[in-house]
Amino acid sequence: DRQGFAHFMLKEIYEQPDVVRQCLAAYLKPGWDSDQDASLSSNPFNLALPDELFATVSEIQLVACGTSRHASLVAQYWFEQLAGIPTRVRSASEFVSAPFPLARNTLTIAVTQSGETADTLAAIAAAKRRSSPAESSLQSWLLGITNQSESSLTKAVDYTLPTLAGTEVGVAATKTFMAQLVVFCCLALEFAFRRQALSPQQLAPTIAALRSLPDQIETTLQHQHEPIQTIAQTFANVKDCIVLGRGINHAIALEGALKLKETTYIHAEGYAGGEFMHGPIALLDATVPVIAIAPAGSVYDSMLANTEKAKANGAPLIGITTVTEPADRTVFAHPLTVPAIDELLSPFLTVVPLQLLAYTIAVQRGLDVDRPRNITKTLTR
Ligand code: M6R
Secondary structure (H helix, E strand, O other), X not given: OOOOOOOHHHHHHHOHHHHHHHHHHXXXXXXXXXXXXXXXXXXXXXXXXXXXXXXXOOEEEEEEOHHHHHHHHHHHHHHHHOOOOOEEEEEHHHHOOOOOOOOOOEEEEEEEOOOOOHHHHHHHHHHHHHOOXXXXXXXXXXXXXXXXXXXXXXXXXXXXXXXXXXXXXXXXXXXXXXXXXXXXXXXXXXXXXXXXXXXXXXXXXXXXXHHHHHHHHHHHHHHHHHHHHHHHHHHOOOOEEEEEEOXXXXXXXXXXXXXXXXXXXXXXXXXXXXXHOOOHHHXXXXXXXXEEEEOOOOOHHHHHHHHHHHHHOOOOEEEEEEOOOOOXXXXXXXXEEEOOOOHHHOHHHHHHHHHHHHHHHHHHOOOOOOOOOOOOOOOOO
């Protein structure tokens, strides 16, 4: 039931505030940040994973496909930058033939909305074989993150963290991506907390920010409607589009480009802002819009510098920025603003305008948004 929405994709985009609420209710203990002195030394998370896992893991490897791989790339940033754990991400389809060298105490996390993606199941089977008794000195852990608690994935792993997004019907993954981010963020923060990479006092504002996310996503959704209609009308017929992001939003640039490709059939490519300058910038002219993900934070100035170069090459500019950066309005012909947020959590908001833009352009082009050509919701072969 689309509940009054024209398409499941739109309904699922609008369900995201509730999905975040549900995941936080499951994975964050209530009251931790309100009862300051009494509770701050206790663990605020509810992930139900063994103490030994948190104590012994020295490396994390993430295997996934498509949008789930993009969530993993955001998570890599959190595991490394918040918890200080070396983390690698590989497409599940590449992992099978080229696995990472196995290190002692590796946590392998397979991420799949459906729990049935053949490549991801093959990757987890390969990881399992390698941690067989013959190599048992290399202790390893297998964890699944999935939206299907009863799936082939859950049978194959030692532990599962469900994403609690409810059924996703649209082929384009939206709310399940959001739920994957919440689960990953809680996991990375629990590692950081237990390993004292973050003190309770440092953690408290991040937990408070997580609790504000549902309202902030709602605000983001409300603010996008009008400008996105205009942008969709202006760019509905372009052939190519570039999405740029830096730091943690590089993964969101990849995800935005994937959403555009699969729903609108526009040739969209995501790049790291700096890397784009090393060749791909030659693609630009007045027919190739650039979407720059430039929320306030450590990479804001360098993103703006990239954007100005794109502008000098004639590209029309769409900017995803935070409300606190008034300069954006002069740089970007088409600003899309999200509420002010800590840079580390910004992917939760910056992805939303990209989802809506892909949806709106697809509708504008008269396409079957929920069932794009050539793909199925789950690739079981
Ligand atoms: O079910 P999974 O998360 O394993 O699916 C992986 C990809 O097939 C999936 O994310 C695909 O890229 C989506 N259509 C993206 O919107």
